[in-house]
Amino acid sequence: MCMRKLLLIICILSSVGVINAQEKKEKKHAVSIGVGTGLGIDYSYKINNYFYATARYSTLPYKKEGFDYEIDGEDMLVDAEFDFSHIDALISIAPFGKAFRFVLGAGYFTSSDVDVMMTFKDEVTIGEVVFTSDDIGSLLINTEWNGLLPYAGISFGRPVPKSGFGFGLELGAYYDADGPSMSLNANGLIENTKNQEGLLQESFKENKFLPYVAFRFAFSF
């Protein structure tokens, strides 16, 4: 038992010694995980006190079924599924050499679908005949952004922490000059509602920014 405690103490002291030895050498690399509009990991390289380069992968698979939504006065049940995955190449600029910085770059979206399926919440009764929402049909809206999008944001916290571990917050947005590509499909008795696709596309075309938010936890080495 005493021998084990002794070994543990030796190990801890050895680690502190390694850390102290590393502090003497500037840390240039960091990896981090991020949680926000997706789960992400990134690798950052400190070019100098003002510039950092970052490669990032972020993904947001999400599915929720059966929540209520009202559209055009209709009570609908909505099944929503997001599937965002993107690989980003970013440059961070810290104008004061401190934690605040601007982030610029581009993201390549390997997947950027938002599928929303809506069905009527209530049954329809004609005389004494009851039609279920399945009988009536459903609407399927798909939203997709272009593959390669420019990105800009601001960040608090160094991409490569000085002291091994660090936290940060990043806010930004990807920009799609054409807006997202929207499609509307319908089936059953509401099949012809798909003729509203043009209106949908038109209505969303100004929706050119795709937001990005992440809390980062980084480890430098």
Add this chain to the structure above:
Amino acid sequence: MKTIKYIIITLLLVGQVGCIDKKFEDQFKVTIDTDLFNQIAVIQVFDPSGQSNLEGDTALSVEVLGDDKDKVVTDAGENISKLKIIDGVVNLVVNPNKNIENNPVEVLLKISGDNYLTTTVPVTIGIDERTEVSAYVVNKTSPVDGIEREEKTASIKNGVSEEQIVIETEIVNQTKNKAKVSIDVGTQFQDINGNLIEGDEVELEVTNFSPTNIDALTSFPGGFSPQSVTLDGGEVVNDVAFVTAGFVSVDMEVGGVEVKNFSKAITITMSVDTGSMNPDTGELVKLGDVIPIWSYSKDNGQWDYHGDSEVVMIDGKLQVEYTTTHLSWYNMDFYGRRCSRYSWWGDSSNGTPVTLQLSLPGVSSSDSRRLLSTFVYEGTSQEVSYNATKTQYWYDGQTFELNNTPAGRNLQLVVYSGDSRYNRGEEIFRSPAFDGCAGGQVNIDASSMVSKLPPAPIRIHVKYSGECNDRIIRPSTHLYMFNETYNYWQYKGYIYRGEITLHDMELNKPYSFRVYYNGRRHEHTITFDKTEYIDDNYNIPDELCNQL
């Protein structure tokens, strides 16, 4: 974890949904098609003496009979007790809640009216099918040629005849046959339960139908492919096909109570039309032939074997004579069975219905003609069933699948120049005889019809839509148009999801249209100025609007 998810979604929605143009929410409209039911039937009843006689909802009433009657509802989904016949039109649908297995549905419509002879119309609504049936009713006040009618009142005492009572149809308008009913002295008139109906007067009606007159044949109550027949021996079958040699309806009332039975047998004599074909011999009916007699109940459309009767010569005419103690309507019918494409219907050993392929050189589908056609027994004008007579598109290569057709009898396809049972026009084609149950394909060379076809019609494609409760509605309904030439509302087809192609139209001419919903008539007028016409102001019935 849930909180994080909602934060994420909120952020995304702020970014995405929050940017939605207000225009979207203001302008987005759900479009609803009203083809809620996938098994529907429309039955149009004609009064050949004048269709205007059937205007409104009081001339005729309709009752639904049959084992499947609980599976059907009105076109508004209401119980069939609310079913109406308006302007001669009945709309029925199958209730999907009651026909979960999506089977074909068979019902019988009993149609009656003060001035009309009660008739029954069998209606079969197939799987995912729109069934269109047309039938004639007999106007008692002005029956068409081929139908002879006689009424009389005779004195009786306390429900018993004191002298022989005879009622006989007269031979007029070149009609070749007649019917006579004789009631002996001392005959008690009884109700359906066999009870004496006390009274001092009996009212008698006899109507005789010619088997060779096409209007009379079309008016035969129940048609020739009945849904239920009791054979000799008591077996009840649903696949009998009748070939008629004559039909007589006999009705009697004492003090307003219908006579159903007699204490003594009455005698019915029916003359046999010399043009009647015996399908068993392939020759005209002759002295000594034996014809089965069938009784028909106007109350439930049931046919029962009554007995065989030999053709005899009376007063120089071929006649059959038989007796009965039960008052019914009687039909002299040779009979056979039917073959069917459906396994649930009939005996597969009767054969398989054929598919017809039409050769009509030079007539492409783009300039097809919409013409009335029917299938008749070889050498006759007798349609094989109500369903056999339809208005269809005719063009080279067109195929027709027979579904349920008489076995062991040769048939002919007949095409008319008109496009409705009510305005049949001239017979412009009669095919060679073929066996409808031989299976496979039968090629029909109809090239002789080409020169007799009416001119290629102008077609107008119409798109209907309307708005109610901020929703766009595309109607699905049967459309009728007023035919000025024949002075009736002609069935023009089914508007499916707001679209229909109308044939035989003219531009810049006003047309009046009718549709029906929930026993009500809705009218609109259109003057078409182009062949692709959009009417986006279609008036959706309020009761439908409020339910969608």
